[in-house]
Amino acid sequence: RNVSLSVQPGQKVSLIGPSGSGKSTLLALIAGLLRPDSGVVSLDGAPLSGLSDEARAERRARLIGIALQAENLIPFLSAQENVELAxxxxxxxxxxxxxxxxxxxxGVAHRAAHRPRHLSGGEAQRVALAVALANKPRLLLADEMVAQLDADTAGQVASDVFHSDMAVIFVTHDLVLAAQAAVRWRLQGQQVVLR
Structure with missing residues (x-):
């Protein structure tokens, strides 16, 4: 409600807040997966909400990588095929x-020929992140991008993301990870508090 935010190229932004506060919904709005009830979501100064579904999907495919909590892998394709399709x-x-x-x-090349149902939770999460990164997006939207990973793998994935040139907005319940972002947003009572 009454949110006005901007992210600069290459900027890393963490988004925290209690469960059910709307973090995933905010990511879906930014991605153009949902249309806002009011207001405008813009990418590179061009509003997404005024575009047709097809134009919005094309823009999203070229510019935004999305790794949401809901599994985004196609179950009848292998890990490799999911990334190639993206x-x-x-x-x-x-x-x-x-x-x-x-x-x-x-770290999942050895699982490239496997379908999602044959991957562990952490492997599926890394393949989903590969799908999100497939087109070298300018903006990565990630919901709990390291939640199911072991500590070493989580550290490596987070390091790769933080040292990339792309802008990143990531939801996390990990306050240590959130603190590493240059900008921190907290959803609190349907309001975004900047930190």
Whole structure:
């Protein structure tokens, strides 16, 4: 309600708040997955809400990587095929090799041929992050991006994300991880408090 926020290129923003406070909804609004009841969501100064569903989806595929809590992997495709499909939506060439490289970077190359139901929770989370990163997005929206990962893997994934050039807005309940962001937003009583 009455939210006015902006994120600069390359900026890392953490979003915290109690369960049910609207963190995931805010990410979905920013991604253009939901339309706001009022107001405008803009990406690079262009409003998303005025676009057709197809134009919004195309813009999202090119510019935004989304790793939400709800599983976003297609169950009948392998991990590799899920990443390649995402790259196809963004028109990225050389998909097979690029997908393999991305899965390797996230430590799940050995699971590339497996379907989501045969992956552990942490492996599925890393494949979902690979899908989100598939088109080298300018903005990554991540909901609990390291919640199901062991400490070493979580640290590596967080380090990779924090040292990237893309802007990142991530939801977390991990206050130590949240504190690493340059900007911290807290949802409190349907209001965003900047820290």
């Amino acid at each position: 790259m196809g939506f963004g028109g990225r060439p050389g998909r097979e090799a690029a997908a393999r490289e991305l899965l390797a970077r996230l």
